[in-house]
Amino acid sequence: MASSSGWCGVTRRGFLLGAAGGLAAGLPAAWFARDLLQPLLQHPHALPHSDTTTLAPPNSMPGPYPGRVIEVRHPQAVSPKNAINPAAVERMIDRGMAMLTGAEPGDVRGAWGRFFEKGQVVGIKVNPVGRKALPGEWGRNPNSIGAISSPAVLVKVVKCLREVGLKPQDIIVFERYANEFEDAGYLKLVERELPGVRWYASAHSYSDTQLDIAGFDRGRDVCSPEMARHITGYDPDVFTTMGFCAPEHSRRDDRRYRSHLSMIVSRLVDKVINIPVLKDHRSAGVTLALKNMSHGMNNNVARSHLGLQAHGFGPTSSHMSGPNQCNTFIPQAVSQERLRRKATLHILDGLIGVYEGGPGCWNKTWATWRHNGLFFATDPVALDHVGWDTIDAQRAREGWSPVERMGWVNHTPEAIVAGGLAPLAAHNLAGALPLAIASANRQAGRGSETFNLRQPEHIILAGVLGLGRFQRGEIDHRKTNAE
Secondary structure (H helix, E strand, O other): OEOOOOOEOOOHHHHHHHHHHHEEOOEEOOOOHHHHHHHHHOOOOOOOOOOHHHHOOOOOOOOOOOOEEEEEEOOOOEOOOOOEOHHHHHHHHHHHHHHHHOOOOOOHHHHHOOOOOOOOOEEEEOOOOOOOOOOOOOOOOOOOOOOOOOHHHHHHHHHHHHHOOOOHHHEEEEEEEHHHHHHOOHHHHHHHHOOOOEEEEEEOOOOOOOOOOOOOOOOHHHOOHHHHOOEOOEEEEEEEEOOOOOOOOOOOOHHHHEEEEEHHHHHHOOEEEEOOEEEEEOOOEEEOHHHHHHOOOEOOOHHHEOOOOEEOOOOOOOOEEEOEOHHHHHHHHHOOHHHHHHEEEEEEEEEEEEEEOOOOOOOOOOEEEEEEEEEEEOOHHHHHHHHHHHHHHHHHHOOOOOHHHOOHHHOOHHHHHHHHHHHHHOOOHHHHHHHHHHHHHHHHHHOOOOEOOOOOHHHHHHHHOOOOOOOHHHOEEEEEEOO
């Protein structure tokens, strides 16, 4: 279980359930790939981070509480039918914010006033990507359980901002794509329960191109005039450059190497509250606080995970796989000065988590669980490390390998054979069955896996850039129950 340091160990049962994914040439490999780096990571100078007191403005990442992660659980937060309990969520948020800031329990002004005050414009970034399928929608599992930034969490956050003096028009709920914002139900929620609160999106909808900084890669005619009024586009003057692009981009278009920051973040808001979801991710390994900012607040992000482009990454020469550059894209995108300065508070929604098949229910292995938890931090790196451990612990319980062992580079012929033979080494049927499940799950995960790596190195590298604390010894993971 997770300790106060933020490290999730592995029980004997968890080891058995995941052992098949960590075998190579018939011998047990390290359970977590990260453990190979532990001598390095434990060294006090292993992952130097910037002096945020001199290089970053107050409250910029990692904020006033570097390394601190508060996890609040409530056993009745999510019903057996996966309905969210708003009353439980309110208590969880009050408890979490009090523990994060040191305010008295129930002192909303004392906790939220530590970050926000009257006259500021505050943006709330939600994540709709894990929404359930709409009636008759093609390409998604119609029986899937959704995992998005919970409406109950959003409503409570707005309520707390109002209590510290913010006017409704000074609160902006936003997302990258307007159509996803609507399809996930946020548009109706804002109109119905958050009168006066504004909403915006950076672009209308997804496209493979993602270069139009006005936000209409598919043309303006796909969008109603009313919705178009809420699309801000991306800032032409605020961007980061990286030396890779999507193959469909024209070589004559120099925009292909740039990712522009959303106008919402660069110009419309003073501060940002980030509400990501506790989710596995097919390319980045996990999608938590850092990725909700890098890919949710910038354009031209698809170039970070290209699928089916190059030979040679899989166990057979006929397999095609794509390079995964999330590891460098995410920390560089998040480290942009305006984003780093404005991203003030992170509330990771772990009410319903996704341990496999993320980020969306179009993946055939999409699987969720009721974690009944919320996480609070100003440090996105420490938060993501704790979230990563939480997901891996659940994967172990369900017989899946850790996320970083799911890329094609880990699927060597030796590992595949060893995984299949592992059940034969068990002393009895009770021991063989979990190993067989683990091996089958790993093979099922390969069915739609196209990326060479799924190691969430972006979290480690974000620590190197000074965006937060990655070393377990520097993470203060505090747990509480709000029941």
